[in-house]
Amino acid sequence: MQPEKNEKSSTRKCFCVLIYLVLLSLASFCWINLKRSRWHPQLTICDPQTKAQTDVSVSRLEHLPIASLESMLYEKPNALKPPRTDVLMLTPWLAPIIWEGGFNIDILNAQFHQRNVHVGLTVFAIKKYTVFLQIFIETAEKFFMVGHKVNYYVFTDRIKDIPNITVAEGRQLVVLEVPSYQRWQDVSMRRMEMIRDHSQQRFINEVDYLVCVDVDMKFSDYVGVEILTDVFGTLHPGFYGSSREHFTFERRKQSTACIPPDEGDFYYAGGYFGGTVEEVFKLTNFCHNAMMTDKANHIEAIWHDESYLNKYFLYHKPTKILSPEYLWDNNFGGRDFLKKRRFVAVPKNHNAIRNRRALNDYSRLRAKLKFLG
Template sequence: MSDKDSTPSVAILYIATGRYTVFWEYFYQSAENFLLPDCDKHYILFTDNTELLSQQGHYSNVTMIEQEALEWPYITLMRYEIFLKSSNLFTGCDYTFFFNGNTEFLAYIYKDDLLPLKRQENLTFYLQPHIFHKRRDKFPYERNIESKAYIPYGKGSFYFAGGIVGGNTKNFLDMCDILNKNAKIDLENNIIAKWHDESHLNKFALDRDDIKVLPPYFTKGENEYWKNTSKLMFSDKTHYRFGGHAYLRSETNEKITPSEWKKNNAKPRRRFTYRFKQYFKSLFFR
């Protein structure tokens, strides 16, 4: 644990199982270049990839944990259980953050940008980059009243995505415990929330006032080229350089071809209204 005035220590949690290991080097190299240069970072990599596991000594700041590749959607729904099982590895860190597999850092992110440093802040979440401009009744919350992730219409101020979740380590672990318990209760009742762990995350965040909300353009999807100030990008999982989304999830053994990808992702018309609504809404977050 760091002293108050010393350099913060940050645990970086990352899951790379199955074919998602293709993203690891993109993530690690960009994180080393841009992520929290003013902090002491240590990565905890959960993977089933034997080649990666054999390279443990290659990385001085990475601890590797063997983790089986759970079937979709359990690898995302049960991620908080995965973290809790290895929590002894990062309880000594000041902060802990999880980043999605397809995360790539584009610009320097300092502690003031990311960490919940203000007195009332304990956690850091980010807005889903494609829908933050919508009215709350259009947010894709879980609407099944039987689910522990249920949010009624008329409630909620933000829709948070699950690709970046972090905060003070104690608060992060408390959150993991709650989300894991709620996901398991749902499973016992044969319920899987609409957006899995993300649905439970949004229920957890409801009416809380201790969350640092990252600005709307902090993140972007790979194809949101107009968001040129974003510090972090989520790579396009459908892209042929990764084999395509179905290939990544092992739903097929056939990689998508460049021609197939281009056919499916022909450059759309400029959606001026969509971009204007996002820009206008973003002004209220400054």
């Protein structure tokens, strides 16, 4: 009888040990998987036939393209000698200000070619402004983003007036029909709405960056990938070097574009801004919504879309700033700091292109500009 009891007791002990080992194995397995899941993202795959789900550990880093290294010869940068000392080249928030002599375009081209970037260039050829499109596109073909893929997005209310222009391989001219407005101020302000809407509906699927400029201009020197960044603005040539009190910001507190007298970094031009499609969408969405708020309160900012652009850049700092090289009017003459004139205004008869009120507005603007020579 005693041996039988000992045998049963031994069997129970073996069974308990076995159960303990199984539980220990399960606990170890769960702990290892939990630890691994902290470091490896899980992709859940659903089988449409069985509705079964399988967790597959996949890292998105595994799908990144292999980096290729190419040799390049160029002059070594001198850490003790800045490229220029006559102009400001860096903002307090560490955004570079783009000047001739401050970058190596060959290095930048190589970097952006590796990324295979596609750039969109938007212009508004509304009413009689279609007359500027020919020289705009022809000079852009010669100087703008040479060697890179470009889409020209032309907003117009006069499709029949758009000239037949042949563009280089890798580039295309896209004509977008939009409504017109009686006042040029309304045309100017509605640009923000149209760029915003097309960014969401089309541009986001076609290009990586957007450059938004005026059409009554021409390229006279190279403008390349050195300008590309998350979001950029351009220094207004008429206010370069001026103090805050001379900036024609919107000062009325009732306006959403209001900038207090003791605030403001630079005065940015409304006719030249850009960045990634996502950032341009955010910028134009803010400006349009602010305009609509003011319109509901019967307020129109002093310089229309440009006033709202300056308000946006005050509190959403641009990640690059273009110098007056990128937006110039030859009526200002030459300046010692200006080594390039990359994008210049086309001489025009404002009375013929706009209406009489527009001419008067333009004359008042010229009278306000205090340029430091």
